[in-house]
Amino acid sequence: xxxCDDVTLSDGVNEVTAVCRLYVRLVxxxxxxxxVTVRLDNINRDALLSPLYHLFVSAVAAVVPTTEDSIFIIxxxxxxxxxxxxxxNVTLAVRRLVDRAxxxxxxxxxxxxxxxxxxxxxxxxLSTLEVSTAECHAVIx
Numbered sequence: 001x002x003x004c005d006d007v008t009l010s011d012g013v014n015e016v017t018a019v020c021r022l023y024v025r026l027v028x029x030x031x032x033x034x035x036v037t038v039r040l041d042n043i044n045r046d047a048l049l050s051p052l053y054h055l056f057v058s059a060v061a062a063v064v065p066t067t068e069d070s071i072f073i074i075x076x077x078x079x080x081x082x083x084x085x086x087x088x089n090v091t092l093a094v095r096r097l098v099d100r101a102x103x104x105x106x107x108x109x110x111x112x113x114x115x116x117x118x119x120x121x122x123x124x125x126l127s128t129l130e131v132s133t134a135e136c137h138a139v140i141x
Contacts, residue, residue, distance in 0.1 A: 027074055034106035035074055035093040036113050039132035044086045045078045052129065059126035060092065063119045064107070070095040087132070 002024075008017045040048065040056075048056065053073075061068045072093045079087035094107045116123060120131040 025072055027072075028104075031072060031074065031093045031104070031106060034109050034112075035091050036109050036116065037075075037089050037091045038116060039079065040088045040090060041130040041132050042086055043088050043129060045076050045088050047086075048076060048088050048090070048129075052127070056090070056127045056129060059123050059129075060094070060116070062126055063123050064094050064112070064115055066094055066096075 003022045005020050005022075006017055007020045008015060010016075038060075043052075057068050057071050057073065060071050064071075072095065073090060074093060075089070075091040077089050077091075079089050092112075094112060095104045096107045097105050099105055116131075123129075124131045
């Protein structure tokens with residue numbers, strides 16, 4: 001489900017309007033089985049969930065390559081195990097195609113790990129984010 005609405009706030013004197021976009025995606029077992037987690041250094045979750053989010057999705061689409069609407073961000077979490085710096089773990093799956101029955105078919109996690117790891121410098125340049133030099137990993141469900 002995708003929804004886009006204008007949201008207006010006012011304190012009685014001032015008024016500001018913004019566009020609120022809501023994306024709701026069903027996360028399936030198949031999607032999780034084909035997902036990888038990418039570590040982004042020196043950023044927190046709130047900072048990523050800004051215009052940087054769209055840069056990141058666009059950069060992943062360029063690296064795989066695929067279209068932006070085939071990138072499914074499953075999770076964006078601050079890494080609580082890292083001390084002394086901000087690290088965000090972004091878990092994602094990438095749709096390869098839609099089969100004749102209308103079901104999503106996803107790229108294998110190994111394919112995504114290789115693409116992202118080998119092209120992490122390009123991903124960093126395109127997204128303006130620091131992609132960790134550690135290899136991204138598959139999600140164990």
